[in-house]
Amino acid sequence: MRYDVAIIGAGIVGLSAAFHLSEENPDLKILVLDKFHTYAQGNTGKSAAGFRDVFSSDISYKLSSSSIKFYDHVQNALGIDLGMHYVGYLFLLDDEKNAGVLEKIGKKTSISEVDLDSLNDMGISIKVDEETKKVMGISDIKSAYIGKNCGIMEPDKIAAFYYKECLKRGVEFHFDTNVQKLNLEPKEPLNFPGEPFIWQDKYIKSVTTDKGDIEADTFVLATDVWTNFLTDRIGVDSHIRPKKRQLFKIKNEFIASVVSKSFIGTESFPFTVFPKGVYIRPAPSEKTFWAGVADDIGRDFSFSEDPEAEEQFYTYNVYQVLQAYMKQLSSSSISGMWAGYYSYNTIDGNPYIFRSLNMIIATGTSGSGIMKGDAIGRVVSSLYRGKDFTYLYGGHGIKTEDLGVHARHVDMEELVL
Numbered sequence: 001m002r003y004d005v006a007i008i009g010a011g012i013v014g015l016s017a018a019f020h021l022s023e024e025n026p027d028l029k030i031l032v033l034d035k036f037h038t039y040a041q042g043n044t045g046k047s048a049a050g051f052r053d054v055f056s057s058d059i060s061y062k063l064s065s066s067s068i069k070f071y072d073h074v075q076n077a078l079g080i081d082l083g084m085h086y087v088g089y090l091f092l093l094d095d096e097k098n099a100g101v102l103e104k105i106g107k108k109t110s111i112s113e114v115d116l117d118s119l120n121d122m123g124i125s126i127k128v129d130e131e132t133k134k135v136m137g138i139s140d141i142k143s144a145y146i147g148k149n150c151g152i153m154e155p156d157k158i159a160a161f162y163y164k165e166c167l168k169r170g171v172e173f174h175f176d177t178n179v180q181k182l183n184l185e186p187k188e189p190l191n192f193p194g195e196p197f198i199w200q201d202k203y204i205k206s207v208t209t210d211k212g213d214i215e216a217d218t219f220v221l222a223t224d225v226w227t228n229f230l231t232d233r234i235g236v237d238s239h240i241r242p243k244k245r246q247l248f249k250i251k252n253e254f255i256a257s258v259v260s261k262s263f264i265g266t267e268s269f270p271f272t273v274f275p276k277g278v279y280i281r282p283a284p285s286e287k288t289f290w291a292g293v294a295d296d297i298g299r300d301f302s303f304s305e306d307p308e309a310e311e312q313f314y315t316y317n318v319y320q321v322l323q324a325y326m327k328q329l330s331s332s333s334i335s336g337m338w339a340g341y342y343s344y345n346t347i348d349g350n351p352y353i354f355r356s357l358n359m360i361i362a363t364g365t366s367g368s369g370i371m372k373g374d375a376i377g378r379v380v381s382s383l384y385r386g387k388d389f390t391y392l393y394g395g396h397g398i399k400t401e402d403l404g405v406h407a408r409h410v411d412m413e414e415l416v417l
């Protein structure tokens with residue numbers, strides 16, 4: 001089996017890459033492979049599915065805002081429901097530093113300061129009691145900002161959109177196909193044992209899967225947190241580490257009564273980020289909140305194929321912060337939980353998209369791969385075509401190599417959630 005391009009991974013990144021590659025190069029013979037039985041079963045299916053263009057770095061802003069515009073176009077101009085709702089992102093801040101970051105971001109996109117008194121109606125208390133302050137080291141809310149070009153969506157619907165469009169364009173999909181290794185070969189083999197030698201030009205000739213070998217001219221690794229398992233064996237560094245992330249579905253009567261309500265000019269209860277990185281994502285159709293946290297130091301980089309959410313992690317970490325600011329959550333109970341991983345770029349928090357041999361590696365989405373998915377697919381397509389500049393949807397563009405390794409040119413992203 002031989003293809004022009006074989007994409008490993010049918011998450012949002014692989015699907016968007018397949019879509020843009022097929023759109024821009026209609027004659028390409030493209031294959032997408034995934035070990036799961038269908039698309040979007042990896043971290044794409046586990047995400048909190050929030051979207052925002054509130055990022056401190058210019059590059060993350062461009063990747064997210066252009067992708068949001070594209071998804072909006074699909075939903076509103078093409079009439080394909082992606083479950084997008086502009087519920088807003090509410091940032092509750094207990095320090096000056098982040099307020100400065102948000103003020104700066106406000107010059108690029110629609111963010112406004114929220115009157116702290118209006119939080120009362122949402123059940124949010126800006127004052128923390130003295131005992132809690134002492135024990136937990138948390139403080140009163142000093143300012144609040146709402147990002148308007150932000151909200152929630154349904155990644156499985158975005159994935160379905162790309163998948164169907166790819167099928168129409170003749171892209172092939174092989175599911176239930178696990179890529180076991182990348183086969184590094186000399187371009188001009190001498191058929192000596194031990195090839196390829198250091199002095200030989202090398203390339204990835206094929207991949208070995210549990211269903212046989214597949215050859216392609218170019219391989220795209222859209223394998224997210226699994227990338228290292230393939231690249232480590234051939235000495236290519238993907239520059240990411242796995243970071244476990246968990247979500248807890250919580251419910252009670254209070255949540256049911258507020259989750260669909262409009263409070264500060266948004267469609268419903270906003271995606272709300274508390275101090276210490278704890279957040280709640282409204283799920284109006286289920287009448288629940290999904291609670292999570294962008295925990296960092298203390299959480300190891302180990303990886304398990306099937307990670308489980310830890311109820312105790314919720315009880316002793318997430319819940320403690322939530323109930324300090326929202327007393328009505330004290331009676332809530334967990335009605336579901338799950339866990340996945342961020343492919344975490346620990347240096348600057350932005351994706352890595354680069355070429356190595358005849359491979360294009362797109363990973364390091366660091367917790368915002370859905371909301372940047374369309375732009376990432378466009379960068380992959382540009383790299384494939386050798387274009388120095390990538391035009392993103394809605395007018396922005398970036399230098400293609402800015403997200404690479406050697407000529408990387410990005411600011412550190414301060415708002416990884």
Ligand SMILES: Cc1cc2nc3c(=O)[nH]c(=O)nc-3n(C[C@H](O)[C@H](O)[C@H](O)COP(=O)(O)OP(=O)(O)OC[C@H]3O[C@@H](n4cnc5c(N)ncnc54)[C@H](O)[C@@H]3O)c2cc1C
Pocket residue numbers: 008009010011012013014033034035036040041042043044045046047048049050051177178179180222223224225226227230245246247339340341342362363365366367368369370371372
């Ligand atoms: C708890 C949690 C909350 C999140 N919240 C948000 C959010 O609110 N907003 C947001 O934008 N992002 C969020 N993210 C991040 C987002 O989910 C990821 O950035 C995004 O899904 C990455 O997409 P992907 O296509 O790179 O990876 P994936 O969806 O993981 O796809 C990779 C695919 O590669 C396949 N694969 C890997 N190795 C092999 C192999 N050897 N052979 C065959 N197939 C292989 C896997 O099966 C998988 O399907 C969250 C993530 C988690 C875990």
